[in-house]
Amino acid sequence: MLSHYKIITLSHQHTNLRDLAKFVLPELEQTIVHLLQSAKENFNIQELFYVSTCNRVMFLLYGEFNADENTVIPFYRHFLPQLTASDYTILKENVKIFQGTDAVSHLFNVASSVDSLVVGERQILSQLREAYEFTRTQGLCGDAMRLLMDQAVLTSKEVFSTTRIGEKPVSVASLAVLKLLRYALRPDARILLIGAGQTNGIVAKILHSNAFTNVHVFNRSLPKAQSIAKLFPNGKASLLSELNEFSQGFDALIACTSSPTPLIDLHVFTSLVQNEKNPKVIIDLAVPNNVTMEVAELKQVHYVEIETLRQVASENMAFREAEVIKATKVIDSNIEKFSRLFKQRKIEKAFSSLPDEIKAIKEKALSEVFKKDLAELDEPTKELIEKMLTYMEKKCVGVPMKAAREILL
Template structure:
């Protein structure tokens, strides 16, 4: 997100050289933290945790997914699943237009919540998250959804209170993943991230220290950026004005040698001061 925001700002002309240098160091530091610590090892978002649970249960990308509720949480998890190549979605929502809106994004089918009890297409996974205070998936509705299917199913219930009746879990072969379990895992993972903060802060501190030198070097580069053009102007003035008569009196071979000497001197006059300045910076860190 930060990189995307920076690129948008850069393209709009709102950034300068200093911010470019800062951004390069920020990206480098973030990569080092990500690679050299465990801070990103375990997810903390409910959506990511729910997805991980589904993967642990070996759900395939073409499994039949019933999404009950088209609110923000289910939108996030459904789009996350689509991103990971899941493709068979049926969306149920109290408001059909909202179900249709989400179904369009997922290339799925939309239904009203009232149509749930009559759904006969079968399913492998139910993901439910509604704002209802009443049970949505009753044992009666669940049996109708099974339609005689005896395979073990997966229910991901992210609603508070839960949308699934306890009897559904007790009386059927179900992998049940509910919101409080995921929240507990998230809390544990957050604590693990906190434990990694010390290592992350060390990496950040080292990069800040290195960045101070990088920044000083860049300031010298900018301060001396006009040197090459100035040297070219001095050379041009010397050849075409101050020593023009003497040079014109030379034979062609001498002129060629002189030009090569001047070009060599020009390059050295540009590079040597920069090298000396950088050496001074390094030796006086």
């Protein structure tokens, strides 16, 4: 029954991300498997799938378990016995439970990134697929989940291919690299990354995927700089304190640290530029800025700062959000498609024993019910009757299946 599909979820839509972290299952895979397995037994669930991302924790289940605001507490207690009374208050106030068509709709919205914190980010589909593959191979999911997940993947692909929901970058890191590309820098351009935090880590990955090779990372602590520099064939790492002595020049510089005071002032810039006269692209992603206005205003410098990029990011986000209307239409038609597929699958399963049952009736007719009558017939007549019964057997199997399919159309 479609109503056996249920989703129990906490997400960024209703819960702040710090609270959300309390409801993530322990990281160890074997512990998760054990907990999910025992939850299936304890709560009368046939199939159980779990996924957590940085902005949602979701259980998708198939079974008779009556998921509601009362049962959700013991359900969570099973997984996270350490939760406190105040955590349960957060849970009760924020948890969302979907059932039947609503559960299908929620999953399709999640898979298509309509429900994401950053609408149109493609990563969610691979996170869902990975989590499903994990639960499937651990024997936690079966046919009902396979059918639903297959359709969720198809829906997501259709949304991304027929709408523009995933177009136009919305992160400052991608917009920063896009800016560099506009200045037509060569792949071996000398790029300095100042800072090796989360944001510059993402910038580095995007630089790498755009084939930039020559990146020197400066950071307050060396190990983070080294791990980013490793991405590039000509990657190098140094301590931020060595920036003043750097004498190899540069073409572009991306600064992104949490330093409360600027790091690139006129003195540092003059030393870095090494009397070179070519234009220098400087992208300052830090708040407060890492680059002084004196440097930003130099003729030789093409300066891009975070506020400009944030403005573009929010315009692009508005563009993506407008595409949600089109995405919703695609999702709705896939919900209908899934509902038909699900019924069809139910019928196939219900009829799966039909061929054997009809064959058994034929065998019984020949070997028991009409045994004596057949014994009085000559061989050619017996053969003919057997042939006719075999023909009937094969033809009869398809009749109820065909009728059932026609009802669904």
